[in-house]
Amino acid sequence: MALMRSTPGGPRRSIPWLIYHAGAMAAFMYILLQAAQTLTKDMGAAVQERQSARSRSELQVQANTGQDRHSLWTPSPERDAKDPELAAFLRKVAINNEVLMAVSNINYARKGGMLDMWIQNVLRAGVKNAMVLALDDETKKNAEEMGMAAFRMQLEIPKAQQGNGDNHAVSAMKFRILSHFLELGYSVFLSDVDIITLQNPFGFLARDSDVESMSDGWDAATAYGYNDVLDDEEMGWARYAHSMRVFVFNSGLFYIRATQASMDLLNKVIHRVETENGWDQALFNECIFFPSHPGYKDPSVTRRVLDFELFMNSKTLFKFLRYSGQKYIDHRPVMIHVNYHSNKFERMGAVVKRYVDGDLKALDDFPVRS
Numbered sequence: 001m002a003l004m005r006s007t008p009g010g011p012r013r014s015i016p017w018l019i020y021h022a023g024a025m026a027a028f029m030y031i032l033l034q035a036a037q038t039l040t041k042d043m044g045a046a047v048q049e050r051q052s053a054r055s056r057s058e059l060q061v062q063a064n065t066g067q068d069r070h071s072l073w074t075p076s077p078e079r080d081a082k083d084p085e086l087a088a089f090l091r092k093v094a095i096n097n098e099v100l101m102a103v104s105n106i107n108y109a110r111k112g113g114m115l116d117m118w119i120q121n122v123l124r125a126g127v128k129n130a131m132v133l134a135l136d137d138e139t140k141k142n143a144e145e146m147g148m149a150a151f152r153m154q155l156e157i158p159k160a161q162q163g164n165g166d167n168h169a170v171s172a173m174k175f176r177i178l179s180h181f182l183e184l185g186y187s188v189f190l191s192d193v194d195i196i197t198l199q200n201p202f203g204f205l206a207r208d209s210d211v212e213s214m215s216d217g218w219d220a221a222t223a224y225g226y227n228d229v230l231d232d233e234e235m236g237w238a239r240y241a242h243s244m245r246v247f248v249f250n251s252g253l254f255y256i257r258a259t260q261a262s263m264d265l266l267n268k269v270i271h272r273v274e275t276e277n278g279w280d281q282a283l284f285n286e287c288i289f290f291p292s293h294p295g296y297k298d299p300s301v302t303r304r305v306l307d308f309e310l311f312m313n314s315k316t317l318f319k320f321l322r323y324s325g326q327k328y329i330d331h332r333p334v335m336i337h338v339n340y341h342s343n344k345f346e347r348m349g350a351v352v353k354r355y356v357d358g359d360l361k362a363l364d365d366f367p368v369r370s
Helices: 015-065 084-093 114-124 137-145 166-183 220-224 233-238 260-275 280-289 314-323 326-330 344-355
Strands: 098-104 130-134 149-152 187-191 195-197 211-215 226-231 240-245 249-256 303-305 311-313 335-337
Touching (some): 084 166, 098 114, 114 344, 130 137, 137 149, 166 249, 166 280, 211 220, 211 311, 220 226, 233 240, 249 260, 249 280, 314 326, 314 344
Parallel strands (some): 098 130, 098 187, 130 149, 311 335
Antiparallel strands (some): 211 249, 226 240
16 A cells, blocks of 8 residues: 655645655756856856956057056146146246256255255256246245246145154155146156256166166165065074065155056155155155055055166265275266265265366265265
């Protein structure tokens, strides 16, 4: 006799019948699952294909227009409209949409001061596309009387930088100033006023990177980078941990190209110098070198270190080069930045005597190896 089973309110069913229908239902569910998986796979492939097509399209647009984050911006009527007065000034001063610029207030611009010396040597070196960004009317007047183009810009020192001393406070403002120039499609070689220019620096640029900067390093290793090894003896076999080190870019002498990546860098630096009580050079380098990590996206600029023997800091000159014998006699830097020493004006004058007047003993009165 066949086994029968009843369900409340329903007819009695045989167990084989139930097994048959359960199997049919399982088969049906398996078919539905396979169809769903196939549909999901097809939809995923379609989305991926659309994304790939969009990426290929974007790359094609970039190839046709050159518009990627590192493509050079150039002036245009649309860009000029962002700051017509500055745009009109730059059209007269710039050569190949580039300018050499110093930012100054009256503290450096008094007659016979550092700005005067900066201007004299820039003009002597034959730089035609140089200018002073004046933070007050007297600075603009003095620069123009020296024969240098000058543009007046009204800016306030960020609250976060107030109290840091005039030198650092003014230095922190230059990143916002630079953003105005880049937005108009002009690349800028930024120079502090404690720099002696001996040759036209535009002839020594590679122009293959968003930023090209003087280094605070004094030899090939410190300027261009080296493998630094930490010895942790307690780790036994794994005691040696490697890291990469490179001495910082100097925020007082660098060339920045008008690109989207450069603008992204400036915006990050501007935000930090205007909200943090930090040294602008340290913040500048952190934004350039620190990689993306959880919670942070770096601006991904391309960067190049300028030849440290051509774009020279004062440690390189006073501690090393002046004791190098024939090389000290023969070598001629492009620009010398008196950044490592506090008696800037005296050392700038000595640099002029050495390289303009040809006095090989001009540096002898300064402390040995310093």
